[in-house]
Amino acid sequence: MMKITYQLPDIKEVAKTIISQAGNKVLLFYGEMGAGKTTLIKEIAKQLLVEDVTSSPTFSIINEYRTHSGESLYHFDFYRINDENEVYQFGAEEYLDSGNWCFVEWPEKVENLLPLDAHAIRISINHDGTRSLEMK
Numbered sequence: 001m002m003k004i005t006y007q008l009p010d011i012k013e014v015a016k017t018i019i020s021q022a023g024n025k026v027l028l029f030y031g032e033m034g035a036g037k038t039t040l041i042k043e044i045a046k047q048l049l050v051e052d053v054t055s056s057p058t059f060s061i062i063n064e065y066r067t068h069s070g071e072s073l074y075h076f077d078f079y080r081i082n083d084e085n086e087v088y089q090f091g092a093e094e095y096l097d098s099g100n101w102c103f104v105e106w107p108e109k110v111e112n113l114l115p116l117d118a119h120a121i122r123i124s125i126n127h128d129g130t131r132s133l134e135m136k
Contacts, residue, residue, distance in 0.1 A: 002135040005126070008039075014133065015043040021135060024117050026096055028107040031123035036131050040123065041075060041103045048073060048101060061087075062095065073101040078109040087113055 002021055006014050018027070018040075027044075029037040042054045049068035054075065061081070065073045074095045081087060087110050096102050096115055107114055122134045 002133075004133045004135075005130050006133065007130050008036075011040060011043045012047070015040065015047045018044060018121070018135060019047055022119055024115070024119055025099065025101045026104070026115050026118035027102070028104045028114060028118050028120045029123065030107065030120060032125070035123040035125055037105050037123060038077075040121075040133075041105070044103065045073060045075070061090065062092075071100060072098070074098075074103070076102065076104045078104065078106040081106070081109045084110050084112055 002017070004014055004017065029041065031037050045054045045065060048071075050065045050073055051068055052065045054063070054065060061077060063075045065075065067073060076092070076095075078087065092110070092113055096104075096113070096118075104110075104114070104118075107118075107120075120134075120136045124132050126132055
């Protein structure tokens with residue numbers, strides 16, 4: 001398990017650390033609304049040399065980006081999912097099993113679909129405004 005406390009100016013180094021520590025490319029981001037999940041995902045994508053503008057796929061559920069080398073990266077936001085069957089319908093398992101980077105926000109909405117070897121990243125806001133991150 002990895003634990004980090006950080007502020008926004010540290011996010012580039014946090015992203016690099018996550019990339020270097022990830023043995024699996026499926027990263028599950030847990031945290032309350034406003035904890036900084038999307039901000040961290042944007043920085044990880046930037047460090048992976050994504051050329052596209054990244055944004056939260058809240059309404060589209062999934063966004064696909066391309067890295068400089070042409071690799072696909074998938075960013076899921078399951079906040080608006082009410083039933084796991086919705087996710088089955090668009091083939092989320094194929095994305096998650098693709099071997100490409102997959103960043104999943106609100107994974108607790110689709111627990112039964114997630115790979116067992118995915119990394120769970122929990123972000124919480126501290127009283128002083130810093131963020132605490134645990135990666136398992």
